Amino acid sequence: MSRPVQVTVLGGGSWGTTVASLAAGNTPTLLWARSADTAREINEQHTNSRYLEDRALTPSLRATSDLREAAEHADVLVVGTPSHSIRDVLAEAAPHVRPWVPVLSLAKGLEAGTRLRPTQIIGETLPGHPVGLLAGPNLAREVLDGKAAAAVVALPDAATACALQPLFAAHLFRVYRNEDLLGSELGGVLKNIIAIAAGMAEGLGVGDNTRAMVLTRGLSEITRLGVAMGAQERTFAGLTGLGDLMATCMSPLSRNRRVGEALARDKTLEEITAEMGQVAEGVKTARTVVELAREHDVRMPIAEEVDAVVNDGRHPREAYRGLRRAAAEHEYHEVA
Numbered sequence: 295m296s297r298p299v300q301v302t303v304l305g306g307g308s309w310g311t312t313v314a315s316l317a318a319g320n321t322p323t324l325l326w327a328r329s330a331d332t333a334r335e336i337n338e339q340h341t342n343s344r345y346l347e348d349r350a351l352t353p354s355l356r357a358t359s360d361l362r363e364a365a366e367h368a369d370v371l372v373v374g375t376p377s378h379s380i381r382d383v384l385a386e387a388a389p390h391v392r393p394w395v396p397v398l399s400l401a402k403g404l405e406a407g408t409r410l411r412p413t414q415i416i417g418e419t420l421p422g423h424p425v426g427l428l429a430g431p432n433l434a435r436e437v438l439d440g441k442a443a444a445a446v447v448a449l450p451d452a453a454t455a456c457a458l459q460p461l462f463a464a465h466l467f468r469v470y471r472n473e474d475l476l477g478s479e480l481g482g483v484l485k486n487i488i489a490i491a492a493g494m495a496e497g498l499g500v501g502d503n504t505r506a507m508v509l510t511r512g513l514s515e516i517t518r519l520g521v522a523m524g525a526q527e528r529t530f531a532g533l534t535g536l537g538d539l540m541a542t543c544m545s546p547l548s549r550n551r552r553v554g555e556a557l558a559r560d561k562t563l564e565e566i567t568a569e570m571g572q573v574a575e576g577v578k579t580a581r582t583v584v585e586l587a588r589e590h591d592v593r594m595p596i597a598e599e600v601d602a603v604v605n606d607g608r609h610p611r612e613a614y615r616g617l618r619r620a621a622a623e624h625e626y627h628e629v630a
């Protein structure tokens with residue numbers, strides 16, 4: 295008799311823990327947390343209070359702070375650490391991961407310097423493994439609270455995607471699939487920059503028309519860059535595109551939106567990051583996105599203003615004045 299598929303999730307933060315809890319409802323799952331205290335709390339109390347307060351995790355979820363044990367356990371490996379740490383964590387785990395184990399990324403940022411997407415970093419550190427991602431409008435706390443949500447397994451190979459879908463699905467968590475890995479990954483990465491802009495708007499006290507404008511023009515920027523990089527346009531109208539953009543721009547739970555809002559209320563980035571104690575990927579990724587846009591000759595006025603705020607100290611009020619000066623081109627076609 296064959297044994298059930300074993301899932302390992304690397305990263306004991308808000309989302310890694312939540313995905314591990316979902317998977318544990320379906321199959322034996324081991325979560326690797328850097329902190330031994332976090333691993334112990336998950337095993338003994340079935341909570342991760344540092345990131346998810348007193349929310350109950352699936353009781354069968356096991357955790358370890360031993361990376362080798364976690365890697366050896368994996369029939370399917372899920373990488374849930376922030377983008378900037380993926381390369382180092384996987385370099386250490388790689389000798390212990392069996393060949394051909396599929397690897398799914400949860401991360402929504404780009405590696406500074408290399409400008410690589412998380413799945414490309416995985417491809418470099420774990421060559422020969424099928425690589426994809428799990429993404430969508432998935433604010434961790436809401437998913438763990440059992441509120442209905444949907445995600446996408448994006449992977450070029452449909453058969454592998456089909457096999458992975460049921461591992462993460464739950465009664466009120468629907469998992470779709472999509473072969474456009476590039477578009478699905480870029481949707482999750484780029485929406486963080488627009489969410490910072492949406493937060494800035496919130497902090498400046500804008501109206502609903504302005505909110506709608508930021509979100510819609512933000513989607514235009516995301517789609518333009520994504521298509522220029524080779525993604526399918528329709529992906530940006532789906533869960534990993536418009537869906538994730540809406541959730542992140544609208545929800546006070548979003549860390550990226552909270553960063554933008556606090557900046558508009560005159561807090562410094564250092565104060566905000568220290569208070570939050572969690573990752574807001576858009577902050578580190580904004581400069582890389584602007585560089586990519588220039589390289590692909592794509593206009594991204596909102597991303598440029600966000601970059602100027604987080605990297606050059608421009609005040610959000612000035613950024614919004616800057617946007618008012620941006621040329622109103624044709625709504626769908628860029629004018630040179």
Ligand SMILES: NC(=O)C1=CN([C@@H]2O[C@H](COP(=O)(O)OP(=O)(O)OC[C@H]3O[C@@H](n4cnc5c(N)ncnc54)[C@H](O)[C@@H]3O)[C@@H](O)[C@H]2O)C=CC1
Binds near residue numbers: 328374375376571
């Ligand atoms: N929280 C959410 O609702 C969602 C988050 N994501 C994405 O998932 C990724 C992880 O985010 P969260 O879990 O929310 O972050 P988090 O800030 O809640 O937790 C980050 C985790 O990574 C660990 N970590 C940080 N640096 C590390 C390093 N150098 N080596 C090993 N571990 C390290 C921390 O100890 C912590 O366990 C991000 O890319 C985020 O954009 C995606 C969907 C939803």
Ligand SMILES: O=C(CO)COP(=O)(O)O
Binds near residue numbers: 402431432433434551
């Ligand atoms: O990606 C997310 C929801 O899908 C979480 O967004 P934040 O990282 O801004 O909290």
